[in-house]
Amino acid sequence: KAGVTQTPRYLIKTRGQQVTLSCSPISGHRSVSWYQQTPGQGLQFLFEYFSETQRNKGNFPGRFSGRQFSNSRSEMNVSTLELGDSALYLCASSVGQGPYTEAFFGQGTRLTVV
Amino acid sequence: AQSVTQLGSHVSVSEGALVLLRCNYSSSVPPYLFWYVQYPNQGLQLLLKYTSAATLVKGINGFEAEFKKSETSFHLTKPSAHMSDAAEYFCAVSPNSGYSTLTFGKGTMLLVSP
Numbered sequence: 582k583a584g585v586t587q588t589p590r591y592l593i594k595t596r597g598q599q600v601t602l603s604c605s606p607i608s609g610h611r612s613v614s615w616y617q618q619t620p621g622q623g624l625q626f627l628f629e630y631f632s633e634t635q636r637n638k639g640n641f642p643g644r645f646s647g648r649q650f651s652n653s654r655s656e657m658n659v660s661t662l663e664l665g666d667s668a669l670y671l672c673a674s675s676v677g678q679g680p681y682t683e684a685f686f687g688q689g690t691r692l693t694v695v
Numbered sequence: 696a697q698s699v700t701q702l703g704s705h706v707s708v709s710e711g712a713l714v715l716l717r718c719n720y721s722s723s724v725p726p727y728l729f730w731y732v733q734y735p736n737q738g739l740q741l742l743l744k745y746t747s748a749a750t751l752v753k754g755i756n757g758f759e760a761e762f763k764k765s766e767t768s769f770h771l772t773k774p775s776a777h778m779s780d781a782a783e784y785f786c787a788v789s790p791n792s793g794y795s796t797l798t799f800g801k802g803t804m805l806l807v808s809p
Contacts, residue, residue, distance in 0.1 A: 585738070612795065624785065624799035637796050671738055675795060682795060686731075686738035 583607065585674050585687035593693045599660040602690045606653050606674030612636075613655040614684065615647060618669040627670075630655055659692075667694045697722045699786045701800035709808050714758075714773040716803050718786030721767065728769045729787040729797065730760055739785065745769060756780070781807045 586605040594600050606613050615627040626639040630649035647657040653674070659666055669691050673684040702717040720728060727746050731739040743754025750762045760771045769786060786800040 614796070616797075616799075623801045624787075624797075626796050626798070629796060639796075673739075673797075677795075683741055683744065684795065684797065686740070688736070688738045 585672055585685050587670075587672050587687035587690050589690060590688065591691050591693075593695060594662050596662055596664060596694055598662050599658060600662060600692060601656055601658045602670055602672075602692070604655045604657075604672030604674075604687060606655070606672075607685055610674035610676050610685070611653050612675045612677060612682070613649055613653065614673045614675075615655070615657050616671045616673065617641075618671060618689070619667075624671070627657065662694045664694050667692060697726055697788045697790060697798050699728075699788050699798065699800040701784075701786050701803050703803055704801065705804045705806060707806040707808065708776045710778055711775050714771070714776045714780065714805065716771040716784050716786075716805065718760075718769045718771065718800060719767050720769060720786075720788050722788065722790075727789040728760075728762065729789070730754065730758070730769075730771050731785045731787060731799075733783045733785065733802075735782075742771070742784075776805075776807050778807050778809065781805055 588603045612631045614629040618624045628647050629637040633649045644660045649655045669689045671689045673686045675682040675684045698721045700719045729744045730742040733739050742758050743752045745762045753759045758773045783802045783804045785802045787797040
């Protein structure tokens with residue numbers, strides 16, 4: 582079956598702009614999580630959605646937001662981009678919301694802010 | 696708060712040699728523990744997970760890890776390294792109740808020489 586699909590794979594934006602990243606989870610998965618990966622900070626949790634509700638949020642400024650649709654697809658938005666937002670953004674989906682459920686990751690969207 | 700520490704940002708081995716990647720966790724109660732692998736320009740792939748069923752966990756590609764509560768460790772091993780094992784490896788922890796949020800270590804890059 583198809584894996585987690587993230588679009589676009591690569592993105593270049595200018596400082597001050599906003600960006601929207603998309604994630605389509607594996608069919609039947611209702612939980613979607615987002616992570617930011619940078620060389621300096623490593624992998625950091627952004628937020629988690631389950632059945633269209635944000636269940637948990639990481640320590641990121643309000644410029645980072647997300648949502649989940651009724652078909653479980655998720656988007657994350659970053660407004661007023663800063664150079665430090667350049668990163669690989671990873672989406673993961675899982676069947677349930679418990680800690681024992683395996684998270685399947687997409688290939689990520691690499692965002693470059695210039 | 697839970698955390699994991701991976702000792703060594705880079706580990707170099709020869710093909711056929713033992714692979715040992717170290718991970719120590721910090722948690723007030725035994726958490727769930729995971730090892731993920733990331734190949735260049737790819738997302739994360741789950742190698743194995745510990746969910747308290749057994750202390751020795753076998754994963755994919757010949758990897759295994761042993762949970763040692765007394766040492767708060769979950770080291771990843773493979774008896775014989777292959778060139779294809781060269782990648783970055785991440786240890787992660789998740790609480791054993793509530794949300795499925797993963798907290799990752801900084802990662803260890805495994806280099807395999809012929």
